[in-house]
Amino acid sequence: MSVWYIASLNFQDLTIFGPRILWRHVARLTGAKTARVAMSKIGTVELRPRESDISTFRDIFGSRDYAAYCYDSVKERLQAAYNTILKDGKTPVLVDAGANIGAASLWFRQKFPQLAIVAIEPDPDNIALLRSNLAGKKDVYILDAAIGATPGYAELARSRLSWATQTARASSGTEIITVEDAVARVPKGRLLVAKIDIEGFESDxxxxxxxxxxxxxxxxxxxxxxxxxxxxTSSSFQKEMGARQFDIFVAGENIIYVRRDPAST
Structure with a gap:
């Protein structure tokens, strides 16, 4: 990467997260495995200076991956569904499948303060930081597991980069839970949002x-x-989502499906 490109990324980070985000570079210089940095409007999070962690936060909080939320119609529909769940005396739930180190969970908690979070992550290195970054938050359930269509077990194919850990069904290993299992962890929980980034296991x-x-x-x-x-790997969700009444938005690396009639949730 060129010096100018690196400088532009640091300027972007300063704009989004504030000056303390640059503290992560100290950890890089000292050889520390992680750095605790205070991010403006987010709080203190733990990052790995030589990993893709900052890129994940940059994509999500920089409104690239979740840019569809900027559309008024999307905001209105999601807010209406959130309000309906609360009015019914239930707790709205985010299932964060492939939670990595918690960036998406933190983003949604900012938007919906009464949202319960079920963060599911199979990679043990990610789980440690996920627990650190969501520590002290109310109504957070962190599951060291994979997610699939039916319960079972998975073996992990770990990569040099934490985001690239893949899962495959096996006779033993990491537990596989279902979305219903995840939502059931929350007393009076009702699903509002499912965020799914599971490196190809969406086919399952x-x-x-x-x-x-x-x-x-x-x-x-x-x-x-x-x-x-x-x-x-996308064929199964294309089939299932195409048969339902959702509008489609594309933001960054994500396909975002928004129910056309939020009152039907």
Whole structure:
């Protein structure tokens, strides 16, 4: 990367997160594995200076990956569904599947303060930072697990980059839970949003047992056909979502589905 490109990224970080974000560079220089940095309007988070952690926060809080939320119609529909759940005496739930180190969970908690978060992450290195970054937050449930269509177990194919850990069904290993299992962790919980970034295992998640989709006001899915060419990992969710009444928005690496009638959730 050129010096100018690095400088532009640091300027962008200063604009989004404030000056203390540059503290992560001290950890890089000293060889520390992680750095605790105070981000403007977010709070203190723990990052790995040599990992993709800052890029994840930059994409989400810089309004690239979740840019569809900037449309008034999307805001209105999601807010209406959120308000309806609260009015019914229930707790709106975010299922953050592939939670990584918690950036998406923190973003949604800013938008919806009474949202319960079920953060699901199978990678043990990510889980440690996820717990740190969501510590002390109310109504947060962190599950060291994978998510799929049916319960079972998965083996992990870990990568040099934390975001790229992949899962495959196995006879033992990391527990696989369902979306229904995740929502059931929250007393009086009702699904509002499912954010799904599970490195190709979406092919399993949407292969069966998909009635939970009908409860959601929004799904945010990162497809991985680019990562796993010819494996058609997006085919199952394309089929399921195409049969339902959702509008589609594209933001960054994500396909965002928003229910047309929020009152139907």
């Amino acid at each position: 998640l949407f292969s069966s047992n998909t009635n939970w989709i009908d409860a959601a006001a929004m799904l945010i899915i990162e497809p991985h056909d680019w990562l796993l060419p010819h494996e058609r």
